[in-house]
Amino acid sequence: MRLKDVLSPFLAWKNLFREPVPIKDPVNRQAAPRYRGFHVNDMDVCIGCGTCESICQNAAIDMVPVEGIETTREDSGLRPRIDYGRCCWCALCVDICTTGSLTMSNEYQWIDTDPEVFRFIPGADGKPWDKRELGYRKPDNYELYNTERTPMPELAPEDRDKSFIEIVRGYSKEQAIREADRCVECGICIATCPAHMGIPQYIAAVRKNDMEEALRVLYETNPLPEVCGRVCTHKCETVCSMQYKGDPLSIRWLKRYIADQVPLEKYKEILAADGFEQKDKKVAVIGAGPGGLSAAYYLANLGYRVNVYEALPEPGGMTRYGIPEYRLPYDPLDKDIEYIRSLGVKMHFNTRVGKDITLEKLHADHDAVFAATGLHLGRSTRVDGTDHPRVFQAIDLLRKVTEGKEIEVAEKIVVIGGGNVAMDIARTLARLQNRKYGKVGITLTSLETEDIMPADREEIVESREEAIRIEPGWGPQSIEIVNDKIRGLKVLRCLSVFDENGRFSPRFDKDETNFFEADMVVEAIGQGMDITYIGEAFGKELALTEQRKIKVDAFCQSSLPWLFVGGDITGGTDAITAIADGHRAAKGIDKYLNRET
Amino acid sequence: MADASKYRDFFPPKNPDGTNIIDLESHKFVKIWQGPQHPGITGNMSLELIIQGDEVMECKTHVGYLHRGFEKLMERRKFIQCFPLVCRIAVPEPDFNEYCFAATVEELAGIQIPEAAVWMRTLILEMSRLTSFLMHLGGQSGAFGLGVVAQWTNYVRDLMLDRFEEISGGRIYRMHMPPGGVRGLTPDGFDARMEETLRTIEDVMKDVDTTLFNNAVFKRRSVGLGYIDPAWVDLYGITGPNARAAGVPKDVRKDYPYLKYPELDFDVITATDSDIYTRTDLRRREILLSIDLIRQILVKMPKTGEYMAKMPNVLHWQIPKGETYIRSECTRGEYGFYTVTDGSGYPRRVNVRGPSYTHAVALMERMAIDCNIADTAGLMLSLHTYPPEIER
Known part of the structure; x- marks a missing residue:
């Protein structure tokens, strides 16, 4: 023990002569810019995907409905509510947030006597720190999942x-x-x-x-x-x-x-399809397209005896006769249909209802009827010259290609239309031109500008790759015919396609014109339906919507209780809608046939 | 090698004929409980003491007051969800948990983390060591009645927490090392602020030197007390400063180099006297070493670049079947995570090897004997243990 050891601790007293130093002001303290404080959620950006809820290991996050937030196609309508009694401020929710809406503020403290207030919905329940610019944000340099799509191998x-x-x-x-x-x-x-x-x-x-x-x-x-x-x-x-x-x-x-x-x-x-209870009731399905096949499948699963009547020689409807083989080959299509047939669904081909068999007879022989006959009539622009024999409907040409028939292929072709059918026929004709002439001479023109063209983006890209010239934003004016031969298509600049109410009402700029040379024109501006098979007697009883379509309820049931209608003819636009209609109709028919009388 | 079995089989210890060695019926002894709010530990832990006068005759440790079942909880959580959990296993220095867990997961998943992340992890671990030692030093002096040192060291520890807050946004639980890398590099101007903090700590350490290490009271109470026989090091599995103060140069940073430690210039600090004073002094030197290492790291580490490996979707992250043990040198010794995976999205088993378990239970029971009851707190602190890590 030295004297120094006794004395030196008293050196601590030197602090008596120092200014007292308050290190931090606890009330007005500014936390670090990255501070993980209370959450902030951008309500407009958040889609309510609930990924924050999935990753939270404390179960501190609940997705709850919020007043004023509507459920839409891309928004669940729910928003995260955070219980700060459970939250551990790890910010994994911020890191995984798919939209980047969830962040944290650098609010350092918040005091309240009511414990309930510490469970709130950031963004919806306004907090003083909502506008803070600082706080934890997910750094841009990393993601907790892979953001890049695995590229699909495709033919060059x-x-x-x-x-x-x-x-x-x-x-x-x-x-x-x-x-x-x-x-x-x-x-x-x-x-x-x-x-x-x-x-x-x-x-x-x-x-x-x-x-x-x-x-x-x-x-x-x-x-x-x-x-x-x-x-x-x-x-x-x-x-x-x-x-x-x-x-x-x-x-x-x-x-x-x-x-x-x-x-x-x-x-x-796998699907345990054997051994479901057979019912002694029969259902007729008109049309072997996606809607009809879907209804047939679910009806067969419910034990009904199903007869499918198809006007064309093979099943599939538009998926076979509309969509080209390079997008949907016949083998996979046949695989799907073959399975449905294996469940005991009877298919009658080359049987056009209304011609080969009447709807009355179907009604008499069956307990219910589901009609999904699709849109097989091509629509015309009806501009001058469309009555020329070398003006074709896309849908007719596509059907003929499927049937293996020769179709006319000119060296220069104009296709009118900006939807997937227009792409289908343009790309089909391009292939045939390549075979016949060794080059492609197709111009595709549509009313819509490229950003609002209804065709899939990849169709537009691939069409260009296949040397198809795409000219969006033109309205057809007339087909120029000289000596009975088509010279080309005159077009006007289209300024807008829809009016303020979203109705189809194109406006044109008469001063800006263009001319696309061609010796053949194909129209692909949409299709119409042929429901003449319903006949006058039933037609009178059938309620229609304002758009002159058959009125159906949520189960595709029309005003004739035994008649169910679905697919493109009730307003569907694609195969998956028709399939959904078929499924709903099957449920509706089951409900109808098992009703209490 | 000392015989440890005698102290482990029964409490109170028994003679071969089954009678108690210490006859509590004789009215010469008193059995008392110290804890669970024990001044000798950061957390909760009890000592069951049999005393004669003010001298401890026998000691039994009781843990479990902080049991939260982390290892079991982890088996029910996805790998990424374990990340915010593990830091709670040792509160004053959570980063070693984060590092060990992340490193086991990365090894089993075959993930190579970017260079900048490795440096960043080294920096955080060293900052964490410094912060933890500062807190401990205050506790050690406080246990012997010298409260002023604790105020000084906690002040500078708070400055270190500010630096952590800058880096990670968290003060106590930094949660900056998820499996795959780190969540960010140092912010702008960090080096200057860190240097300022380190200088402040160095100044405070000079004051601590005069008030604690040249203090008659502290010397009288700590010199010669709590002797750890170098032979016990292997017997009890003693690691870290407790072993190094006994002259055994055990340091995971040198023995099993990890992160960027091989690229840093430092020597293992050892001492010989192995009493409380020596151990405290060794920790003081460790603080100075950490300051030096932080400076070295800041000079060498990259300030930009990738810091997170490309991750699969962590929500469905499945890690191939395997097992591994990753160790690191925490302030108290070897800290390790033994993780077993079965190919699913959850760890099959995680075992945390913390130095507190060996130091605070078996070793403490041995060392408390013949100690004055007033010195148990100082003795416990000199072993530097954190209960949550005992009963993880």
């Missing part, structure tokens, strides 16, 4: 422009699992899909490489997975929460992957 333009071989080659197992891994299972896609398919469930099954479970999920809502896996309009992908930071999930290609993996022979076993 030079390998596909002469043939009708399917362009899309399909995912391998590794690619499919990698793509499926990106899903955050928010389920916003389910509400948007017309058939409300269990998308997150089948994607989860892909992830687990459980194809049987995946197929079961598909068939719960969609008996044409091969078809939809190829040509679905994939509205689901337009709302996918992955799109906000990267590419939406390839939901359609994953569906295709599932259907491609399972051989047809195993379907019955």
Whole structure:
């Protein structure tokens, strides 16, 4: 023990002569810019995907409805409510937020005597720190999931422009699992899909490489997975929460992957299709398109005896006779249909209802009828010259190509229309031109400008790759004919397609004209329906909507209780809507036939 | 090698014929409880003491007051969800948990983290060590009645927490090292502010030197007390400063180099006397070493670049079957995570190897004997243990 040891501790007393230093002002303290304080949620950006709720290990987040937030196609209408009694401020919710709406403020403290106020909905329940610019934000340098879509292997333009071989080659197992891994299972896609398919469930099954479970999920809502896996309009992908930071999930290609993996022979076993109770009731389905096939499948599963009447020689409707083979080859289509037929569905081809058999007879022989006859009549622009024999309807040409018939292919062709049918015929004709002339001479023109063209974006890109000239934003004025020969199409600049109320009412600029040379014109501006088979007697009793379409209820039941109608003729626009209609009609028919009398 | 079995089998210890060695019926002894609000520990823990006069005859430790079952909780959480959980296993220095857990997951998943993230992790671990030692030093002096040092060291510890807040947005639970990398590099101007903080700490350490280490009271109470025999190091599994103060140069940073420690210039600090004073002094030198290491890291580390590996979707993250043990040198010794995965999205088993378990239970029971009852708090503190890590 030294004297120094006794004395030196007293050096602490030197602090008596220092200024007292308050290190921090606890009330007005500014926290660091990255401080993880109370949450801030941008209500307009948030889509209510609930990924924050999924990752929260404390279960501090609940997705709850909020007044003033409507449920829409891309918004669940729910918003995270955070219980700060459970929150551990780890900010994983901020890191995984798919839209980036959720952040944290750098508010350092908040005192209240009421514990209830510490559970609130950031953004909806206004807080003083909502406008703070500082606070924790997810750094841009990383993501907790893969934002990039797994590219789909496709045929190169030079390998596909002469043939009708399917362009899309399909995912391998590794690619499919990698793509499926990106899903955050928010389920916003389910509400948007017309058939409300269990998308997150089948994607989860892909992830687990459980194809049987995946197929079961598909068939719960969609008996044409091969078809939809190829040509679905994939509205689901337009709302996918992955799109906000990267590419939406390839939901359609994953569906295709599932259907491609399972051989047809195993379907019955996987879907447990044998042994459902047979009922002694018969249902007639008019039209073997997606709507009719879907209704037939679900009715057969409910035990009804189903007769399908189809005017054309083969089943599939527009999916066979409208969509070209390079998008939807016949083999996968046949696979889907073959399975439906294997359930005992009887199909009568080349039987046009109204001509070969009357609706009255169907009604007499069956307990209920479902009509999904589609839109098979091409519409004309009715401009001068459309009565020329070398002016064709796209839908007629596509049907003939499917039937294996020769169609007329000129060296220079103008296609009028900006939808997928226009793309289909343009690309079909381009292939035929390539075979015949060794070059492509197709101009595709549409009223709509490119940003609002109804065709799928990839169709536009691929068409260009196949040397098709696309001229959007022109309205056809007349077809110039010299000496009975078509010279080309005169067009006017189209200023707008729809009026303020969203109704079709194109306006043109008469001063800006253009001329597209051609010796053949194809119109692909939409199709109309032919429902003359309903006949006068039933037609009188049938209620129509303002748009002159058959009025149906939520189960596709018309004002004639035994007659159910669905698909394109009631306003559907694509295969998946028709499939959904078929499913609903099957439920409606079941309800109708089991009604208490 | 000392015989430890005698102290473990029964409490109170028994003779071979089954009678108690210490006859509580004789009225010569008193059995008392110290804790669970024990001044000798950061957290809750009890000592069951048999005393004669003010001398401890026998000691039994009781833990479990902070049991939250972290290891079990982790088996029910996805890998990414374990990340905010593990930091709670050792509150004053959560980052070692984060690092060990992240490193096990990365090893099992085959993820290579970017260079900048490795540097950043090294920096955070060293800052965490410094912060934890500052807190401990205050506690150690406080346990012997010298409260003023605790105020000084807690003040500078708070400055360190400010630096953590700048980096990560969190003060106590930094949560900056998720599996895959780190959540950000140092912000602008950080180096200057860090340097200022380090200088302040150095100044305070000079004051601590005069008031604590040259203090008659502290010396009288700590010199010669709490001797750890170097032979016990292997017997009890002693690591860290407790082992180094006994002259055993155990330091994971040197023995099993990890992160960027091989690129840093430092020597293992050892001492010989192995009493409370020596251990406290060794920790003081560790503080100075950490300050030096932080300076070295700040000079060498990249200030930009990638800091997070490309991650799969963490919500469905499945890690291949495997097992691994990752260790690091925390303030108290070897800190390790043993993780077993079964190919699912959840860890099958996680075992946390914290130095507190060996130091606070078996070693403490051995060392408390013959100690004055007033010194138990100082003794416990000199072993530097954190209960949540005992009963994780």
